[in-house]
Amino acid sequence: MQKNITKIFFIGIFIALFIFLFYSFSYAKTIDELKNQINSANSQIEQLNKDILKLSNQIAETSEQKKTLANAIKDLTLKRDKLVKERLQTEKKITATGLVIQTLNGEIETKNNLLNKSKESLSNLIKKLYQEDDVTFAQKLLNQNTLGSVSREYNNIISLNSSIKNNIDSVTLQKENLTISKTSKVIEQNALTTLKNNLKAKEKEIAANKEEKNTLLIETKNKESNYKKILLEQQKRKEAFEKSIEDYESQIQFILNPKSIPSVGSSPLSWPLNSITVTSPYGSRWGRFHYGVDLRAKVGSEVKAMASGVVLGTGDTDISCKGASFGKWVFIKYNNGLSSTYGHLSEIKAVTGQKVSAGDIVALSGNTGSSTGPHLHVSVYASAGVNVSTVPSRACNGKIFTQPISAISAYLNPLLYLPKLSSSSTKVSKNATE
Numbered sequence: 001m002q003k004n005i006t007k008i009f010f011i012g013i014f015i016a017l018f019i020f021l022f023y024s025f026s027y028a029k030t031i032d033e034l035k036n037q038i039n040s041a042n043s044q045i046e047q048l049n050k051d052i053l054k055l056s057n058q059i060a061e062t063s064e065q066k067k068t069l070a071n072a073i074k075d076l077t078l079k080r081d082k083l084v085k086e087r088l089q090t091e092k093k094i095t096a097t098g099l100v101i102q103t104l105n106g107e108i109e110t111k112n113n114l115l116n117k118s119k120e121s122l123s124n125l126i127k128k129l130y131q132e133d134d135v136t137f138a139q140k141l142l143n144q145n146t147l148g149s150v151s152r153e154y155n156n157i158i159s160l161n162s163s164i165k166n167n168i169d170s171v172t173l174q175k176e177n178l179t180i181s182k183t184s185k186v187i188e189q190n191a192l193t194t195l196k197n198n199l200k201a202k203e204k205e206i207a208a209n210k211e212e213k214n215t216l217l218i219e220t221k222n223k224e225s226n227y228k229k230i231l232l233e234q235q236k237r238k239e240a241f242e243k244s245i246e247d248y249e250s251q252i253q254f255i256l257n258p259k260s261i262p263s264v265g266s267s268p269l270s271w272p273l274n275s276i277t278v279t280s281p282y283g284s285r286w287g288r289f290h291y292g293v294d295l296r297a298k299v300g301s302e303v304k305a306m307a308s309g310v311v312l313g314t315g316d317t318d319i320s321c322k323g324a325s326f327g328k329w330v331f332i333k334y335n336n337g338l339s340s341t342y343g344h345l346s347e348i349k350a351v352t353g354q355k356v357s358a359g360d361i362v363a364l365s366g367n368t369g370s371s372t373g374p375h376l377h378v379s380v381y382a383s384a385g386v387n388v389s390t391v392p393s394r395a396c397n398g399k400i401f402t403q404p405i406s407a408i409s410a411y412l413n414p415l416l417y418l419p420k421l422s423s424s425s426t427k428v429s430k431n432a433t434e
Helices: 002-064 069-132 139-145 148-219 224-250
Strands: 277-281 283-285 288-290 293-296 300-303 310-316 328-334 340-347 360-363 374-381 386-394 400-406
Touching: 002 293, 069 148, 069 224, 069 293, 148 224, 224 277, 310 340, 310 386, 328 360, 340 400, 374 400
Parallel strands: none
Antiparallel strands: 277 293, 283 288, 293 374, 300 360, 310 328, 328 340, 340 360, 340 374, 386 400
């Protein structure tokens, strides 16, 4: 009997070890292959990061240079190259995350198989033990020559059971840790999937950039004198458009009731972007008044509602008067007595009549309308003094355009109703964006 127990004990240890080694080595090759692919993807992502940073620096340098046709073409080319790199980077991140999840799935499956086999081995060993000897433990005790023999037999059984149980507990813990890692990666993958959806906007921006470059070459016939003439005409059209808007808005009679809006400094609004840098504040600018704030935002950045409310309008002023106003815009009336317009968007996500809450994505930032670089324009108003209106444009040959029109007295400084920023976030950029 003692020999049987000892034999079964060593067989049990051997089987447990064999199962562990078999499943470890059988999947090791696959895991190594996946890890090599992950390392390759991460290396490519790192290189793309360097490329994007280099292009960003080149774009910044070009923006500061004199406005010439050559620089305009160079700027458009650099921006298109940067957009392409950002698209590739996102695709690589999605691939790398998918490979990590695939690796974790494989490891979890391996641990699960190991658990099942270990439990099965334990069960079979116990059955084999009692099949070979159906004598009760009391009978064994009476039949043993010494108490020491009984003790050794009992300890061997306990040791065998404990060894396999410890192995099962260890593998179970590893499986649980892998499952936690997988859950974290799935959350990351979901975030990247959202980012992937935004790649469509990136593709549109690349196409629009190419079209803008081709149009510029056609209009100027690659001559600097023609480019200067176009710039001058564009500036005149912009100024005339702004003047016509002010004429309309100055005719609107509105007396602001302070009790109808939140108090200054109470932060009733949240920031519409994940990262905030004010590039142009509310107030006088370039001899005119800037009725809003400009926030730094690369093309395709998610733009969020600042409070709960309803989308009362969306549109694109470029259709009627290109380069003179908001471009693509979204207008939201909030439940707290305030309203806002987002301008220069690349893509509109919200629809008129849609109810939104703070943080809901309503658009992607861009460079449409009267804009010299990607950014987000934010205007805030007392809701009672603003509406979406359709009016003729004296600046664009009498064409009809639609956008939010506010009484001058209804405009509010957005920074007075948003959370306070550190001084480093409120510095005005050298390159004003509108």
